[in-house]
Amino acid sequence: MIDQVITITSGKGGVGKTTATANIATALAVDGKKVVCIDADIGLRNLDVVLGLENRIVYDLVDVVEGRCRLRQAMIRDKRIPTLYLIPAAQTRDKTAVSPSDMVRLIDELRTDSDYILIDSPAGIERGFRNAIAPADIVVVITNPEISAVRDADRIIGLIEAEEKGPARLVLNRIKPDMVKREDMLSPDDVVELLAIELIGIIPEDEKVILSTNRGIPIVLDGKSKSGQAFRNIASRLSGNEVPFISLEDSNGFFGRISRLMRSGGN
Amino acid sequence: MSSFLDRILGREKSSAQQAKERLKLVIIHDRIDINPGTVDILKDELIDVISRHVEIDPAEVRIEMTQDGRQQRLIADIPLNPAGRRRSRQHA
Numbered sequence: 001m002i003d004q005v006i007t008i009t010s011g012k013g014g015v016g017k018t019t020a021t022a023n024i025a026t027a028l029a030v031d032g033k034k035v036v037c038i039d040a041d042i043g044l045r046n047l048d049v050v051l052g053l054e055n056r057i058v059y060d061l062v063d064v065v066e067g068r069c070r071l072r073q074a075m076i077r078d079k080r081i082p083t084l085y086l087i088p089a090a091q092t093r094d095k096t097a098v099s100p101s102d103m104v105r106l107i108d109e110l111r112t113d114s115d116y117i118l119i120d121s122p123a124g125i126e127r128g129f130r131n132a133i134a135p136a137d138i139v140v141v142i143t144n145p146e147i148s149a150v151r152d153a154d155r156i157i158g159l160i161e162a163e164e165k166g167p168a169r170l171v172l173n174r175i176k177p178d179m180v181k182r183e184d185m186l187s188p189d190d191v192v193e194l195l196a197i198e199l200i201g202i203i204p205e206d207e208k209v210i211l212s213t214n215r216g217i218p219i220v221l222d223g224k225s226k227s228g229q230a231f232r233n234i235a236s237r238l239s240g241n242e243v244p245f246i247s248l249e250d251s252n253g254f255f256g257r258i259s260r261l262m263r264s265g266g267n
Numbered sequence: 268m269s270s271f272l273d274r275i276l277g278r279e280k281s282s283a284q285q286a287k288e289r290l291k292l293v294i295i296h297d298r299i300d301i302n303p304g305t306v307d308i309l310k311d312e313l314i315d316v317i318s319r320h321v322e323i324d325p326a327e328v329r330i331e332m333t334q335d336g337r338q339q340r341l342i343a344d345i346p347l348n349p350a351g352r353r354r355s356r357q358h359a
Contacts, residue, residue, distance in 0.1 A: 147286050147293075154294045161337070183281030190287045194294060196336040 002240050003138035005107055005117045008171075009160075010142045011152030013123035016173040019209060019219075020142050020231070021120035022050040026218040027235035029084035033115035036075060036085045038107075040132040041122035042097055045089035052216020053078060053086050062090035062097045064106060071109055080221075085114075095127040100134035107135035116238075125159055138238075139165050140200065144174040145186040154195055171201040171234060201234035202245060203227050295332040299339050306332065313343065322348045 008021045018041075025037040039047035042062065048054040059074040064087070071087075078084040090097065103119075110117050121132030133139055139160045143153035153170075160168045172188050179185035192199050206227035212219040219228040220235075226246065233243045280288075296303055310330045317323055329344040 147290055150290055151293055151297065155297060157337075158298060180283070183283045186283050186286055186290075190283065194287065194290055194334075196334070 003238070004111060004115070005119070005135050005137045006140060006238060007119040007121055007132050007136035007138075007165075008140045008142060009121035009129060009132060009156055010123060010149070011125065011156035012143070012149045015144050015149050016142050016203070017123070018046050018050050018120050019213065020140075020171060020173070020203075020234075021047060021118050023218045023220045023228070023231035024235050024238065025116070025118045026051075026081060026084060027220045027232045028116050028118075028239070029078070029081045030220065031235065031239070032083065033239075034083045034085075034113070035116045035118065036087065036110055036114045037118040037120065038087045039089035039120050040098075040103070040128060041120060042089045042128065043091065043094045044122065045091050047120045048076075048086060048088045049216060050213055051078065051084075051086055051218065053088075054216070057088050060088045060090040061106075062093050065098050065102045071106065095122065095131065098131050100130050103131045104135045125156065129156070129159075130163075133160060133163060133165050136165055139168045140171055140238075141168045141195075141197070142171040142173055143191065143195075145172065145180075145191060147186075150186065150191055150194060157195060157197060168197050169200045170195060170197050171203065172199065173203045174205045175202055176205045200237045201230060203230045291334060292332075295334055295339050298337075299332070306330070314345075317345060324348060 006024075008017050008024070010017050018039075021037055025035045029035040037047060037051075038061065039045050040061070041047075045060075048057060053076050056076045059069040061074065063069045064071050064074045074087050075085040076088065078086070107117055107119075117135075119132050119136065122128035141153050141157055141160070143149045157166070157168050160166045170192065172191055175188065176185055180187045188199065188202050204226050206219070206225060208222060208225045209219050209227055212222065212225075218231075219225050220231045222228045229246055233246065236243045292303070296306075310328065313330065314323065314325050314328055318325075323345055327346045329342075331342050333340050333342050
């Protein structure tokens, strides 16, 4: 069975949860799937701007939970990709405005009428994180190869297991192949060995991500970008396809290691 | 550049290697919710208990936390002194 409700979380802030949510959701929708993404970061919403939908918000998640509008009314349809919808977070409230059971109820209502539901979790391990993982079928933990981000990822993986939402899957963001080669950056092998969960994506560092966020156009819509390709591959793997990991550079060495990782990925 | 030379000559670990080793320890302690100082106390107490029954050399005792996937293990390597030496010491 394909996991329909996917929560993206990280522990540490600023490692790429929102960018990953926007891009994986867009890639799935471009593939013809009906996708609803939900910004669970109440008080610090950003999925709207990353998707370029900020000017179309009328109602938000808290309006739905508190009964001020129907679920349908809070779903913003992306005009570029007609099967992509966003339910934005409230900006002037805090995480306590929504409970984990509210989230489960709301997502259950969406399940019958959509192929995928992606939830963008806030950073941290408090209420907002619990709201985001409560309705999840699968939890994706995103980290970058920095010591603080990996440590926080490990904490969050433990909490996901404790909530019986594990095993989480891993996405490694902002890898710089040249630094890895010089042994000045933790390699994907290192991080997988430390965190001991299945790797489902490696995103190379890519300046184009900043450009795409500036414009509100997800990078997966850029056919030539390597990070866009990496996000499309994650979407495909989440849909149940076996996709080889892309070469981050031309050297056989690095590619060889990545493909070995993929083969030994499952645990 | 000098750090690169040091690394080539095996004088210094790469920064990635250092990060990995530091993370390994931090993660193990985070997972079992025990501070590194507590591990030292545990080690001393363990030596104390074992010494009541067999003779050991505290300097040779190695106790460490290791990671096996998402499982942690406490590995204790405690060389035991031979009985002969123990007896002769007791008689001395």
